[in-house]
Amino acid sequence: MKRGAALAAALLLVSCASEPPKSLVTPFPPVTKQPLPTPGKPAQPHAQEPMRGVWLATVSRLDWPPVASVNGTSPAQRIRQQQQSLIEKLDKLKSLGINT
Numbered sequence: 001m002k003r004g005a006a007l008a009a010a011l012l013l014v015s016c017a018s019e020p021p022k023s024l025v026t027p028f029p030p031v032t033k034q035p036l037p038t039p040g041k042p043a044q045p046h047a048q049e050p051m052r053g054v055w056l057a058t059v060s061r062l063d064w065p066p067v068a069s070v071n072g073t074s075p076a077q078r079i080r081q082q083q084q085s086l087i088e089k090l091d092k093l094k095s096l097g098i099n100t
Helices: 002-015 075-095
Strands: none
Touching: none
16 A cells, blocks of 8 residues: 555656646737827827727617607608717717717
8 A cells, every 4th residue: 555655656746847838828918018108299098098888789770770760751851860869879878988
């Protein structure tokens, strides 16, 4: 029994390597710092703000356009209603802090 334990311990020690195995996962590229803005050059606006977006589903009029604009009498009326509806929806999203 002691001989088997000694053999197992010897195999365990032999299997240990001084270097870790190479990763099979592709590493991320190194991160580079953004240069500081130079005087006289405008900085990029909102570079540090988080991006928040929204998806407007137009399939089956789930989010846009409204049913009334699809059933309008003239093309000009439908276009005007759809534009107004989209402007109202975008203004509402802007007021909620959605920025894309």
